[in-house]
Amino acid sequence: MERGAVSVENNDNVGGKAFNVHAEVAVQVRGLRRTFGDFVAVDSIDLEVKKGEIFGFLGPNGAGKSTTIRMLCGLLMPTGGEGTVGGFDIVKEPEAIKKIVGYMSQKFSLYDTLTVEENINFFSGIYNVRKEKRQARKEWTLDMARIREYRSVLTSTLAGGFKQRLALGCAILHEPPIIFLDEPTSGVDPISRRNFWGLIREMSDAGTTVFVTTHYMDEADYCDRLALIYRGAIIAEGTPSELRNEQMKRDVVELETDHVSRPWKSYRYTT
Ligand SMILES: Nc1ncnc2c1ncn2[C@@H]1O[C@H](COP(=O)(O)OP(=O)(O)OP(=O)(O)O)[C@@H](O)[C@H]1O
Numbered sequence: 001m002e003r004g005a006v007s008v009e010n011n012d013n014v015g016g017k018a019f020n021v022h023a024e025v026a027v028q029v030r031g032l033r034r035t036f037g038d039f040v041a042v043d044s045i046d047l048e049v050k051k052g053e054i055f056g057f058l059g060p061n062g063a064g065k066s067t068t069i070r071m072l073c074g075l076l077m078p079t080g081g082e083g084t085v086g087g088f089d090i091v092k093e094p095e096a097i098k099k100i101v102g103y104m105s106q107k108f109s110l111y112d113t114l115t116v117e118e119n120i121n122f123f124s125g126i127y128n129v130r131k132e133k134r135q136a137r138k139e140w141t142l143d144m145a146r147i148r149e150y151r152s153v154l155t156s157t158l159a160g161g162f163k164q165r166l167a168l169g170c171a172i173l174h175e176p177p178i179i180f181l182d183e184p185t186s187g188v189d190p191i192s193r194r195n196f197w198g199l200i201r202e203m204s205d206a207g208t209t210v211f212v213t214t215h216y217m218d219e220a221d222y223c224d225r226l227a228l229i230y231r232g233a234i235i236a237e238g239t240p241s242e243l244r245n246e247q248m249k250r251d252v253v254e255l256e257t258d259h260v261s262r263p264w265k266s267y268r269y270t271t
Pocket residue numbers: 036039041059060061062063064065066067068106215
């Protein structure tokens with residue numbers, strides 16, 4: 001199979017119910033809500049993600065991105081609202097959803113004490129990749145992640161960009177048609193970040209739906225559409241250019257610094 005190509009061969013019949021691979025909508029939720037005690041982490045949000053789209057979910061720390069993703073992957077029950085992922089009900093059919101999605105968690109859930117190859121073998125088992133396909137999927141992952149020469153090294157010794165690509169490979173060994181990536185570029189160097197977005201684009205071009213969270217504003221442009229989440233609520237939604245034109249009518253200045261006051265003063269004096 002081509003690099004980046006993802007088929008639904010394994011997944012076209014989950015729990016006796018056909019997964020509609022031609023459905024235009026991959027993810028749809030209405031009034032999705034999650035509370036923890038009195039605290040509202042996700043506040044009745046509506047979302048729609050089209051098949052094959054790269055959908056970016058942007059927001060600062062604690063905004064509710066991971067909580068949303070975990071509800072969409074069937075890992076956390078919503079306390080309110082309804083919706084479907086790949087045609088399956090998020091409240092009634094979370095087990096079916098787990099089989100048709102790939103999930104790369106925020107902390108790259110690889111086993112540091114296993115070698116690269118052992119991690120791939122382990123996740124092949126977890127995701128029930130058919131025995132006759134395992135070798136081919138492993139070779140595909142080693143190539144996609146550009147990690148072939150490291151196959152026998154301990155995962156703990158890998159640099160961030162390699163770990164990130166290995167984690168992506170392990171999350172899609174079962175060739176899911178929809179993938180959820182939770183801050184996949186966090187803590188990774190800029191060149192690896194850019195290369196990673198190239199991989200995501202290839203997957204989307206091959207028909208995979210990608211739901212990806214980030215708090216890097218500069219990554220918004222890699223997405224087909226975006227939603228901005230703040231304190232559990234969606235505050236803006238659209239294509240990157242729509243958001244720039246409609247929501248950001250005034251200057252947008254992004255500063256990255258350890259000394260906030262200095263560049264801020266320079267900016268004020270120049271405007
Ligand atoms: N199990 C839990 N119990 C209590 N509060 C929780 C729980 N899980 C998440 N929260 C709270 O819900 C809010 C949203 O958390 P969430 O992890 O979804 O944010 P996030 O946007 O992913 O943030 P980050 O960018 O830091 O990963 C936070 O205030 C968090 O402390």
